[in-house]
Amino acid sequence: MPVIGCTCEACTSSDVRDKRLRTAALVQYTGKNIAIDCGPDFRQQMLTKKVQHLDAILMTHEHNDHIIGLDDVRPFNFSQRKDMPVYCLPRVRKELEHRFEYIFVTQNKYPGAPMVQLLEIGAGETLLVEGINILPVEVMHGPLPILGYRFGPITYLTDVKTLSDETIKQIKGTRSLIINALHRDPHYSHLSLNEALLLIEKIVPERAFITHVSHRMGTYEKISELLPENVTLGYDGLEIIEDWT
């Protein structure tokens, strides 16, 4: 948000926290940078946060708002002189190969096309990326199984509609939980604000942050008043710091 052409209160708000690029995150640990998702605003997000190098990308799922910025890994290819590792589900791998055919062709690939190495992962299978232990967990995005990620004390979940008991068990003990809420009305594949708050109560993190927010949610200021003390409406550039030893 703002949405093109929309004149609602949230879209016309002058609060910078109501200017939202597409949902994504950057995880920084021991000098390593790992991006979660690579949507249409990836380039702008990397520029705003002055990200000098990127070690890997973890994809949550194949929807456009989470993958379509992949072409913009090129500056990292040039400066780092290597393929960008992209971790994803096997289904997402197929979709990326189809949507970005020019990146993955084996013959007559044009010079300067992005260099990407796709690596298949699965929910519940811990992976080690640049020395960092990451647990992908299964999230149900309506009928679509997708991935969320746990990094020790921090869990990042987006595009959740429901979570299995198994997933809730895997993320118990998380101190900071990032979870989505689209707006206040029910939606078939995204949590509403109330549904997100109920899940937060069930997971019991020390604090939670709401992401993937639509303009229909309302303004940052108004929604913040409705939230429990340990829940924050996320905004672009928000930094969450946790000790992880």
Ligand SMILES: [Zn+2]
């Ligand atoms: Zn609007």
Ligand SMILES: [Zn+2]
């Ligand atoms: Zn989605």
Ligand SMILES: [Zn+2]
């Ligand atoms: Zn999405």
